[in-house]
Amino acid sequence: xxxxxxxxxxxxxxxxxxxxxxxxxxxxxxxxxxxxxxxxxxxxxxxxxxxxxxxxxxxxxxxxxxxxxxxxxxxxxxxxxxxxxxxxxxxxxxxxxxxxxxxxxxxxxxxxxxxxxxxxxxxxxxxxxxxxxxxxxxxxxxxxxxxxxxxxxxxxxxxxxxxxxxxxxxxxxxxxxxxxxxxxxxxxxxxxxxxxxxxxxxxxxxxxxxxxxxxxxxxxxxxxxxxxxxxxxxxxxxxxxxxxxxxxxxxxxxxxxxxxxxxxxxxxxxxxxxxxxxxxxxxxxxxxxxxxxxxxxxxxxxxxxxxxxxxxxxxxxxxxxxxxxxxxxxxxxxxxxxxxxxxxxxxxxxxxxxxxxxxxxxxxxxxxxxxxxxxxxxxxxxxxxxxxxxxxxxxxxxxxxxxxxxxxxxxxxxxxxxxxxxxxxxxxxxxxxxxxxxxxxxxxxxxxxxxxxxxxxxxxxxxxxxxxxxxxxxxxxxxxxxxxxxxxxxxxxxxxxxxxxxxxxxxxxxxxxxxxxxxxx
Amino acid sequence: xxxxxxxxxxxxxxxxxxxxxxxxxxxxxxxxxxxxxxxxxxxxxxxxxxxxxxxxxxxxxxxxxxxxxxxxxxxxxxxxxxxxxxxxxxxxxxxxxxxxxxxxxxxxxxxxxxxxxxxxxxxxxxxxxxxxxxxxxxxxxxxxxxxxxxxxxxxxxxxxxxxxxxxxxxxxxxxxxxxxxxxxxxxxxxxxxxxxxxxxxxxxxxxxxxxxxxxxxxxxxxxxxxxxxxxxxxxxxxxxxxxxxxxxxxxxxxxxxxxxxxxxxxxxxxxxxxxxxxxxxxxxxxxxxxxxxxxxxxxxxxxxxxxxxxxxxxxxxxxxxx
Numbered sequence: 001x002x003x004x005x006x007x008x009x010x011x012x013x014x015x016x017x018x019x020x021x022x023x024x025x026x027x028x029x030x031x032x033x034x035x036x037x038x039x040x041x042x043x044x045x046x047x048x049x050x051x052x053x054x055x056x057x058x059x060x061x062x063x064x065x066x067x068x069x070x071x072x073x074x075x076x077x078x079x080x081x082x083x084x085x086x087x088x089x090x091x092x093x094x095x096x097x098x099x100x101x102x103x104x105x106x107x108x109x110x111x112x113x114x115x116x117x118x119x120x121x122x123x124x125x126x127x128x129x130x131x132x133x134x135x136x137x138x139x140x141x142x143x144x145x146x147x148x149x150x151x152x153x154x155x156x157x158x159x160x161x162x163x164x165x166x167x168x169x170x171x172x173x174x175x176x177x178x179x180x181x182x183x184x185x186x187x188x189x190x191x192x193x194x195x196x197x198x199x200x201x202x203x204x205x206x207x208x209x210x211x212x213x214x215x216x217x218x219x220x221x222x223x224x225x226x227x228x229x230x231x232x233x234x235x236x237x238x239x240x241x242x243x244x245x246x247x248x249x250x251x252x253x254x255x256x257x258x259x260x261x262x263x264x265x266x267x268x269x270x271x272x273x274x275x276x277x278x279x280x281x282x283x284x285x286x287x288x289x290x291x292x293x294x295x296x297x298x299x300x301x302x303x304x305x306x307x308x309x310x311x312x313x314x315x316x317x318x319x320x321x322x323x324x325x326x327x328x329x330x331x332x333x334x335x336x337x338x339x340x341x342x343x344x345x346x347x348x349x350x351x352x353x354x355x356x357x358x359x360x361x362x363x364x365x366x367x368x369x370x371x372x373x374x375x376x377x378x379x380x381x382x383x384x385x386x387x388x389x390x391x392x393x394x395x396x397x398x399x400x401x402x403x404x405x406x407x408x409x410x411x412x413x414x415x416x417x418x419x420x421x422x423x424x425x426x427x428x429x430x431x432x433x434x435x436x437x438x439x440x441x442x443x444x445x446x447x448x449x450x451x452x453x454x455x456x457x458x459x460x461x462x463x464x465x466x467x468x469x470x471x472x473x474x475x476x477x478x479x480x481x482x483x484x485x486x487x488x489x490x491x492x493x494x495x496x497x498x499x500x501x502x503x504x505x506x507x508x509x510x511x512x513x514x515x516x517x518x519x520x521x
Numbered sequence: 522x523x524x525x526x527x528x529x530x531x532x533x534x535x536x537x538x539x540x541x542x543x544x545x546x547x548x549x550x551x552x553x554x555x556x557x558x559x560x561x562x563x564x565x566x567x568x569x570x571x572x573x574x575x576x577x578x579x580x581x582x583x584x585x586x587x588x589x590x591x592x593x594x595x596x597x598x599x600x601x602x603x604x605x606x607x608x609x610x611x612x613x614x615x616x617x618x619x620x621x622x623x624x625x626x627x628x629x630x631x632x633x634x635x636x637x638x639x640x641x642x643x644x645x646x647x648x649x650x651x652x653x654x655x656x657x658x659x660x661x662x663x664x665x666x667x668x669x670x671x672x673x674x675x676x677x678x679x680x681x682x683x684x685x686x687x688x689x690x691x692x693x694x695x696x697x698x699x700x701x702x703x704x705x706x707x708x709x710x711x712x713x714x715x716x717x718x719x720x721x722x723x724x725x726x727x728x729x730x731x732x733x734x735x736x737x738x739x740x741x742x743x744x745x746x747x748x749x750x751x752x753x754x755x756x757x758x759x760x761x762x763x764x765x766x767x768x769x770x771x772x773x774x775x776x777x778x779x780x781x782x783x784x785x786x787x788x789x790x791x792x793x794x795x796x797x798x799x800x801x802x803x804x805x806x807x808x809x810x811x812x813x814x815x816x817x818x819x820x821x822x823x824x825x826x827x828x829x830x831x832x833x834x835x836x837x838x839x840x841x842x843x
Contacts, residue, residue, distance in 0.1 A: 066700065066838065087702025102697035104690045105830070114683075115690050116701030124681050165701075281824045 014042040016078070017173055017204050018063065018094070023072035025058055032058040033069070034228040040173065045195060045205045047219035047237065049212070051249055051446035052417070055228040056208045057099070060175045063206075064096035065089030076173075087116070095166025096175040101158050103165075105151040109133070109144055113165045137164055141197060154509075155304055156187035163194065174198070175206045180214055184304050185474065185505035192218050210249075210447075212242050213475075224248040250447045258454055258479055261462060265482065266295030267330075269466035270316070270435050275325035277308075277315050285311040286322070287490040293435065293466040298457065300481030301470045302504050308490035309470045310352060313439045316468070317349040318342050319357075329435055343372060348433030348465075350424055352440045354417070358424040361413035365405055366394040368412050369427045397426040401456070418449025425456050436460055439470045454480060474501060527774045528656045535770025536668040537562075537726045541748035542755065542762040543675050544719020548594075550679065550757055551712035552692040552831040555597055556612030558720050559745025560619030561590045565724025566740045567623040567630065573729060574633040583639070583725045590721020591714045593619050598713040602706055605835035616745075620738065630735040639663055639730045662730035664722075668763075675759035688712065692829030695836040705836050720745065743807055750810035753817035756826050769806055776802040 018040040025033040032055045040046050050056045061067045063074065065083035074081050076092045083089045089096075103112050110129050114120070120129070130146040137144045142160045150158060159179060166174055176195075180188045195205055195218065209215050215222055216237060224232035224245065231248045270293040279285035285308045293299045303309055314320035316327055318339040327335045334342045351357040359368045370390045373379050378389045394408040403422045405415060412420060421441065428436060438457065442450040457480060461467055471477050477484055478499040486493045486507035494513025496504055506516055541558055548555045555561075565586035573582035593615065600611040641662045648658040657669075679685040687708065690698040695705045727740055734740075747769060755762035779785070780792045780799045792798050816822055823832075 064700075085702055086700045090702065096700070098700065100696075102694070102700045104694045104697050106693050106827075107686070107689060111686055111690075112697070115686060115698060116703045120683055122682055122684070124683055124686060126681075280821050282821060 014044070016040065017042045017076065018206075019075040020059070020063065021073045021075075023059060023062060023074075024070045025055075025062060025067060026070055027058075031228050033062070033072075036072070036225070036228070036230055037233065038223060038230070039234055040204055040206060041221075042204050043199055043202055044220040045199055045207055045218055046234070047207045047209060047215040047222045048225065049209060049215055049222055049232075049245060049249060050225035051210055052444045053446070054225040054249070056225050057177055059225070060096060060177060060206065060208060063089065064094060064175055066096075090166075090169050090171065093171050094173045094175065095169060095171030097159070097162045097166060097177065097179060099177040099179075099181060101162050103150045103158055103161060106149065108147055108149055109153075109161050109164075110146045112150060112161055113146075113168050115165075117169070133164070133168070136168060140164070140167060140194070142194060154187075155182045155306075156184070156190065159183070159187075159191065160194075167198075172203045173206070174203060175208070177208045178210070179207070180209065180211065182305050182472070184508040185501055186509060188214070211475075212245050215245070216242060226251055246447060258451075258458060260458055260480070263296055263462065265297040266464060268292050269295050269330055270468060271326075271328040271331075272312075272316065273326040273328075275312070275315060275322050275327065277311050277320060277322040277325075279308075279311055285490050286315065286325075289325070289487070289490070289492055291485050291492060293468050295434070295466050296461055296464045297482040298461050298467040298469050298480050300477035300484040301468065301487055302474060302477050302484050302508060303472075303487040304508050305472055307487050309439070309487060311490075312487070313349075313352070313437055313468075313470055317347060317351075317437055343431075346432075346434030348428035348431060348436040350421075350428060350436070350438040350441050352443075352470075354420050354424055355413070359412040359420060362411050364409045364411055365398070365403075365415075365423055366390050366408045368423055369394050369397050369430075372427060372431055397423075397430060401426040402452070418445045418452070421445060421449070421453055422456075425453065429456065429460060432463075433460075433465055436465050436467045437470070438467060440472065441469070442471070442473065442476060450476075474504065478504075525652070525655050527778055528771055529659065529661075530774040531771025532657060532767050533661060533665055533770065534731050534773055535767035536662075536665045537723045537731055537744055538748050538751060538766035538769055539668045539671070539763055540719050540723035540726060541745055542751045542766055543671060543759050544716040544723070545748055545752045546675070546679075546755070546757050546759060546762060547688070547712045547719070548716030549752055549832055550688050550692045550829055551709045552695060552829055552834065552836070553598070553601055553709050553713050553716075554608045554612060554833045555594065555615070555713060555716055556609060556749060557594070557597055557615030557619060558716075558748050559741055559743065560616035560623070561593060561717050561720035562724035562727070562741045562745045562748075563623040563738065564593060564619045565590045565721030566728035567627040567724070567735060568721070569725030570633070570636065570728040570733075570735045571627065571630055573636045574630070577637055579637055579639050579729050582729060583722070586721040586725035587718045588721070590724065591718040593622075594713050594717025594720070595710065598710045601835060602709050602713070605837060608833050608835075624737060627735055627737065631737065633735065636729075636733070638733055641730075662726075664726050664730050672759055672763040679759065689829075691836075692831055695831050696838075699836070699838060709836075720748075723748070743810075747806055747810050750813040750817075753813050753823075753826065753828075757829065772806060776805075 016039055020036065020038040023033045023036040036059055048056050062069050065086040065088050081092055110126055110133050113133055114129060133146040142164055144157060144160050179191060183191060199205060207219060219237040221234045222232060222237050223230060223234055226249055272289055272291050275286050275289040277286040289312060301309060311320060315322045318337060321336050326333065329342060329345050329347065332345055334345065355361055370379055370393060374385055379386055379393060391408060398405055398408060401422050404419050442453050457467060469477065469480060484496045484504060486504055488508060488510045493507035503516055507513060541562055545555060545558055568589045569582040569586035572585045573579045597611050597615040600606045601608045639662050641660050643660055644658040648654040679688060687698065687703055691703065691705050691708055699705055724741060728735060751762060751765045754765050782790055783793050784790055
């Protein structure tokens with residue numbers, strides 16, 4: 001009823017298409033949404049900002065019909081709705097484009113778009129639909145080959161299929177869950193153009209993000225969630241600064257400057273020569289990668305997800321065999337050697353999967369931090385682990401690295417992402433590594449924790465460690481790295497020393513450095 | 522040792538594997554691995570034979586066998602879909618249960634004597650084609666002919682119909698199907714049921730057509746396991762499954778026949794003079810099954826073979842994107 005009034009009283013403004021009121025959603029042990037109100041006007045891009053775990057995705061999954069709220073009301077175009085499945089939400093015109101694309105990799109673009117629809121009734125005459133879908137895509141300026149299988153498409157193209165899927169269902173309210181997380185800079189530009197075009201045609205878009213600069217660029221209005229509560233509701237994006245947004249997200253001031261000291265790199269610590277390796281499917285993942293990392297420098301590896309970064313990190317850290325090529329650590333050959341061999345020679349590893357590779361979730365923090373030290377005295381006493389020494393060591397790390405834990409006997413699985421990552425970093429750094437391979441060290445962490453982790457990496461750089469930083473966050477790579485290599489389909493496209501984001505972007509989409517240089521000349 | 526006769530008998534006995542394999546393909550394409558095929562087949566064979574003995578109507582026997590297979594499969598469906606238990610364990614348990622029920626209810630059935638069988642006939646015109654005619658279209662059971670129709674039908678259904686597209690989607694990436702409003706649980710129950718029906722049909726095909734009678738566990742003699750192996754060998758494709766089923770059927774027959782003559786190609790037949798060599802041959806299909814299952818259980822190889830990506834994993838909404 002109230003929604004109705006609002007709808008009319010602001011008749012000079014664009015109409016409200018979605019209104020969520022007093023939404024509460026609990027998960028075991030977490031209050032994900034705590035009395036959240038949210039309002040979306042027609043024809044706007046409304047950014048929903050917040051750290052990981054702030055409740056953005058939960059709120060939007062409720063709007064998309066995937067979860068049911070414990071309390072609260074949702075009005076769509078003035079009408080009270082109760083969604084019991086995504087199908088209901090789609091019928092009401094709400095389509096969600098998930099962060100992990102909801103596409104069946106082995107099926108074609110057309111099949112993915114038709115999936116779950118009532119037409120065709122029984123027999124799939126795909127050839128008829130190919131034409132229809134190509135024309136439909138053209139209308140929105142989204143070029144796509146309807147016959148291609150999803151796994152053959154780039155991430156940017158897959159996202160286009162996701163958008164098309166929703167438009168084809170007649171969605172006029174699109175929820176985009178961190179749509180830029182997996183895209184190269186040029187693809188992000190293309191996405192933004194598409195979004196603006198859709199808005200100009202009267203569609204409304206909710207843009208979920210935790211990246212401030214993107215929100216400032218694309219959004220008309222911003223709402224901020226922090227720990228399940230709304231801290232800013234529909235603020236115009238024009239009138240707000242980055243610092244203010246960050247404060248609303250985190251609840252405290254955040255420094256955006258990292259002091260990176262000028263320093264000359266030392267000797268070559270990691271040398272990778274013509275490395276070849278296969279992925280889990282047995283297809284070539286690395287096709288002749290060569291790179292070097294020197295002492296006291298951070299070398300970034302940029303690339304769109306799935307171009308061989310994971311395999312490269314695994315081969316260097318000894319978790320995957322290479323089929324060809326050589327890896328030298330301080331001049332010593334560690335190619336296809338056991339992991340312990342490389343660890344003894346100064347390898348530290350911050351793996352991508354911090355909950356299963358980085359730690360053992362059911363073991364205590366003490367057990368997790370002594371994993372690289374339990375064989376040597378003082379923690380090892382012959383065959384026995386000296387638990388007093390182990391606890392002391394754990395206490396010391398917890399204090400030094402400011403890790404928030406109830407006790408050192410707490411199982412690792414109960415820690416938050418940021419604290420878990422600090423446990424891993426503490427363990428790896430305490431061994432004074434010569435080489436530190438860090439894969440996505442800040443992924444999924446809140447702004448405050450990211451800052452802490454980045455500082456620790458810079459400290460290691462000053463202490464003379466060679467750091468290979470593999471990340472999909474370009475901003476992070478550019479601010480931390482001394483040099484950046486770009487990987488594409490298992491090959492190094494080139495190396496950037498000045499942090500030129502356009503050159504990096506071009507290489508991320510497959511243009512080698514030589515071509516870019518020729519283009520300039 | 523007439524090759525035509527071996528192949529003809531191979532097609533007949535391969536029909537059993539064909540039904541069971543295609544049924545399991547449907548279940549696995551939906552994401553549910555059911556290792557209870559052998560047990561469900563035995564239940565089908567027992568109920569088909571038992572009903573036919575009592576009523577004299579093999580068609581009724583066939584129907585009951587299919588229903589029995591379908592119904593008992595729902596235990597596995599409930600445990601693995603709703604309770605999200607390990608599919609391997611649940612499937613094995615189902616197999617034991619179904620085998621046990623069959624043996625108890627089939628007690629004394631082996632002395633039942635003759636029953637009226639499924640009709641056999643030759644197809645006019647087609648049976649006159651040289652070589653192909655005698656192998657595929659002469660004096661076969663009606664079930665064998667049904668098998669011929671089933672192969673393209675199953676292939677077409679999976680690849681060229683809307684429900685088939687949904688089936689592939691829920692086995693590959695159920696979350697995507699779920700966000701588009703496809704009811705994953707309902708479909709998985711249905712395809713596990715279909716797999717059970719087909720296993721029941723396969724069992725009935727043995728006891729009513731291919732090797733009539735009831736011989737306790739030896740009725741199916743591990744063919745359900747061969748079917749499970751064939752699914753992997755066939756890479757979840759009905760046409761390849763047909764090829765594998767008929768080949769294995771012919772192999773079974775060849776292994777029996779090769780022990781008969783005293784000479785082969787003018788040489789002393791070692792299988793005649795050393796009868797225990799025949800046991801070795803008889804073992805081969807099962808050894809093949811073990812090898813295929815071991816290879817197929819490796820994640821990397823499964824991916825390469827094109828296994829449904831979600832095979833063996835229960836679907837729980839909200840695991841992603843939370």
